[in-house]
Amino acid sequence: xxxxxxxxxxxxxxxxxxxxxxxxxxxxxxxxxxxxxxxxxxxxxxxxxxxxxxxxxxxxxxxxxxxxxxxxxxxxxxxxxxxxxxxxxxxxxxxxxxxxxxxxxxxxxxxxxxxxxxxxxxxxxxxxxxxxxxxxxxxxxxxxxxxxxxxxxxxxxxxxxxxxxxxxxxxxxxxxxxxxxxxxxxxxxxxxxxxxxxxxxxxxxxxxxxxxxxxxxxxxxxxxxxxxxxxx
Amino acid sequence: xxxxxxxxxxxxxxxxxxxxxxxxxxxxxxxxxxxxxxxxxxxxxxxxxxxxxxxxxxxxxxxxxxxxxxxxxxxxxxxxxxxxxxxxxxxxxxxxxxxxxxxxxxxxxxxxxxxxxxxxxxxxxxxxxxxxxxxxxxxxxxxxxxxxxxxxxxxxxxxxxxxxxxxxxxxxxxxxxxxxxxxxxxxxxxxxxxxxxxxxxxxxxxxxxxxxxxxxxxxxxxxxxxxxxxxxx
Numbered sequence: 001x002x003x004x005x006x007x008x009x010x011x012x013x014x015x016x017x018x019x020x021x022x023x024x025x026x027x028x029x030x031x032x033x034x035x036x037x038x039x040x041x042x043x044x045x046x047x048x049x050x051x052x053x054x055x056x057x058x059x060x061x062x063x064x065x066x067x068x069x070x071x072x073x074x075x076x077x078x079x080x081x082x083x084x085x086x087x088x089x090x091x092x093x094x095x096x097x098x099x100x101x102x103x104x105x106x107x108x109x110x111x112x113x114x115x116x117x118x119x120x121x122x123x124x125x126x127x128x129x130x131x132x133x134x135x136x137x138x139x140x141x142x143x144x145x146x147x148x149x150x151x152x153x154x155x156x157x158x159x160x161x162x163x164x165x166x167x168x169x170x171x172x173x174x175x176x177x178x179x180x181x182x183x184x185x186x187x188x189x190x191x192x193x194x195x196x197x198x199x200x201x202x203x204x205x206x207x208x209x210x211x212x213x214x215x216x217x218x219x220x221x222x223x224x225x226x227x228x229x230x231x232x
Numbered sequence: 233x234x235x236x237x238x239x240x241x242x243x244x245x246x247x248x249x250x251x252x253x254x255x256x257x258x259x260x261x262x263x264x265x266x267x268x269x270x271x272x273x274x275x276x277x278x279x280x281x282x283x284x285x286x287x288x289x290x291x292x293x294x295x296x297x298x299x300x301x302x303x304x305x306x307x308x309x310x311x312x313x314x315x316x317x318x319x320x321x322x323x324x325x326x327x328x329x330x331x332x333x334x335x336x337x338x339x340x341x342x343x344x345x346x347x348x349x350x351x352x353x354x355x356x357x358x359x360x361x362x363x364x365x366x367x368x369x370x371x372x373x374x375x376x377x378x379x380x381x382x383x384x385x386x387x388x389x390x391x392x393x394x395x396x397x398x399x400x401x402x403x404x405x406x407x408x409x410x411x412x413x414x415x416x417x418x419x420x421x422x423x424x425x426x427x428x429x430x431x432x433x434x435x436x437x438x439x440x441x442x443x444x445x446x447x448x449x450x451x452x453x454x455x456x457x458x459x460x461x462x463x464x465x
Contacts, residue, residue, distance in 0.1 A: 053364050083368045089361035092383055101379075102369035153370065 003028050004080070004156055004188060005050075006062040012045060013057050020046055020056070021212040027157055032179070032189045036196040036217075037209035043192040044086070046209065047159040050190070051083035082155040086162045088146030090134035095126060095145050098134045102153045116152055124148035124178065140171030147178045157188045164198070176202060242434035243441065253415070254435060258442055261419035264332055264410075265400045268339035273392055276347030281377060283348070284355035285363070295352065301345035307404030313338045314408045330411035335419070338405040343395040350394055354387030355380070390457040397450045401443055 003026045012020040019042040027033065037043050048054040052074035061073035068076060090098050099120050103113045121127045124144040129137065134145055143163065150158060160179070164172040179202055183189060193199050196206055196217070206217040246254050283295055315321050317329045317337075328334045362383045366376035381388060403421035410417035412426055420439045427436040 048364075051368055053367060078367065078370065081368075083364070085361050085364070087361075089359060089365045091362075091365075091379065101366075101371075105370040105372075105375060149369065 003062075004064065005077070007050065008060040008062070010046075010049065010059040011057045012042070012049060012054075014042075014045065018212055020049075022046070022214050025207075025214055027188050027190060029156075030183065030186050030188055031205060032183050032191065032203045033205040033207060034196050034199050034203040035190055035192045035207050035209060036194060037192075039194055041209045042212060043194075043209055044161050047083055047161055047190065047192060050077070050157075051081050051159055052077040053083060080156045081159060082150045082153060082157075083159040084146055084150060084161060084163060086165055087139075088142060090137070090142055090145055092135055093133065094130065095132055095134050095137070096121070096130045098145055099149045099152055102149065106153075120148040120152040123151065123181075138171075139167060140174060143167070143171065143175055144178065147175075147182070151182060151185070151187075155187060157190065158182060160189060160191045162192050162194070236433070239433035240437055243436075243438035246434060246438045247441065251438075254438060256415055257418050257420060257423045257439065260332075260417065261400060261421075264335045264406075264419060265339060265396060267332075268336045268399055269343060269392065269396045271336070272340040272343045273347055273395065276344055276395075277351050277381065277388065280348045280352035281355050281380070283352050284358075295349075298345045298348045298352070302349055304342075304345070305404060306342055306402040307408065309342050310338055310405035310408030313341065313405065317409065329409060330413060330417060332410075332417065334409040335406050335417060338409045339399040339402070342402060342405055343399045346398050347391055347395045350391040351388055354384045354391060357387070358384045386457045390454050393450050393454045393457065397447065397454075400446060400450075 006024070006026040007022065008024055010020055010022040010025065011018065025046075035043055035046070045054060049056045049059070055070070059070065061068050061070065061077070063073060063076050063080070091101065096117055100113050100117050103116060108116070118127075121130055124147060126141065126144050126148065129141060129145070134142065137145065163179070164175050167175065176199075179189060179191070183202070189202075191199055191203065196203075196208075200206075200219060203219065206219050208215045208217050283291060283298075313334060314329065316323050317326065317334055318324055319329075328337070358380060362380050363376050366379045367373075371379060401421055403425055406412075406417070406419050407422045407425065410419065410422065412418050412422040418426070420443055424436045424439050424443075427433070427439075
């Protein structure tokens with residue numbers, strides 16, 4: 001597996017506290033990385049920096065082997081990396097319009113957008129919701145719309161910020177299935193969680209964020225295997 | 233002095249008989265105020281957005297300044313515009329005094345702080361995820377801004393209506409910079425002031441009824457849009 005993006009010497013101070021002090025972090029192709037840490041450890045801040053939504057104090061970004069200045073890296077990251085909030089925001093418009101939002105920014109033809117949206121709706125199993133206003137959906141349905149909206153843009157890296165928080169077991173399993181499908185589609189995933197055991201079955205690498213530092217953890221494959229959710 | 237009941241009856245006759253002089257005044261009022269608010273609102277929304285989303289020195293002072301400027305009396309704004317555009321003023325050569333343009337400039341200055349202060353509150357209350365989601369899905373800043381505008385549209389429409397309400401009924405500024413010229417710069421509030429001093433209550437009451445109807449309509453719309461302006465997650 002080759003490295004897509006490499007963040008070196010990433011530092012971020014928040015309210016005079018050094019929140020992130022990461023020597024190196026790399027995301028490899030088709031990897032699923034779990035990022036664990038207690039609440040307030042800086043997981044969301046790290047993801048927002050990785051998505052180019054927040055500026056670090058310092059960082060060196062190497063994308064596809066090229067080291068880029070921050071503003072250039074930001075532009076590039078935005079076309080490769082998609083960040084999904086803990087509770088994804090859906091625009092006050094129809095499910096179809098939400099899913100098509102990113103495609104419209106890429107100036108595809110109406111026919112192409114329509115075809116891709118239709119595929120995405122099928123993929124997420126939300127075809128029956130396509131004309132509904134996204135604000136009227138349940139938490140699980142919203143999550144599926146958000147995943148479809150992200151997947152349709154074919155990102156290389158998907159940053160998922162505690163995607164199963166406040167979900168019932170059925171919605172959680174559905175989310176796990178979509179993450180697994182995305183992984184099989186070749187998308188690299190960084191999955192923030194404060195309970196690694198709940199996502200162990202999905203992940204290849206486990207990084208723990210403690211006192212601003214990233215510490216690699218060993219995945220107990222045997223226990224992870226037992227947590228695999230049946231596919232499909 | 234004519235009796236109140238006779239004046240009121242006459243005012244209805246003027247309104248519904250299509251009295252040309254009266255309707256020119258009404259048209260002037262709306263023409264000037266609509267143009268003023270349409271020019272002021274987009275700039276005010278951009279300023280409010282920048283104040284809500286950027287961190288820079290003096291930001292808090294700027295917010296406080298716009299809040300304070302909401303209470304500047306219309307007549308003071310009128311005096312300022314008058315001095316600027318009077319023959320000996322810095323922009324006297326433009327010869328804008330006692331024209332619609334001067335009235336529009338005055339009303340823009342009058343509504344701008346209110347539009348900025350109210351829309352700033354709407355932008356500040358907007359969910360940060362709107363901007364971030366737009367950007368992460370590939371929107372450029374202008375598109376992300378338009379998406380944000382769409383998401384808080386009810387709050388902004390309420391702001392727009394409040395701003396329009398402020399200028400359609402103001403008398404001080406229009407009187408000073410418009411000059412209350414019959415058939416040209418005379419608008420509803422200045423006409424009411426003039427007709428009342430002349431004892432011609434019928435036209436004043438008729439115009440007052442138009443303003444009152446407008447105020448009720450604007451307040452109804454304001455309540456409607458403020459109610460719908462609550463953002464869901």
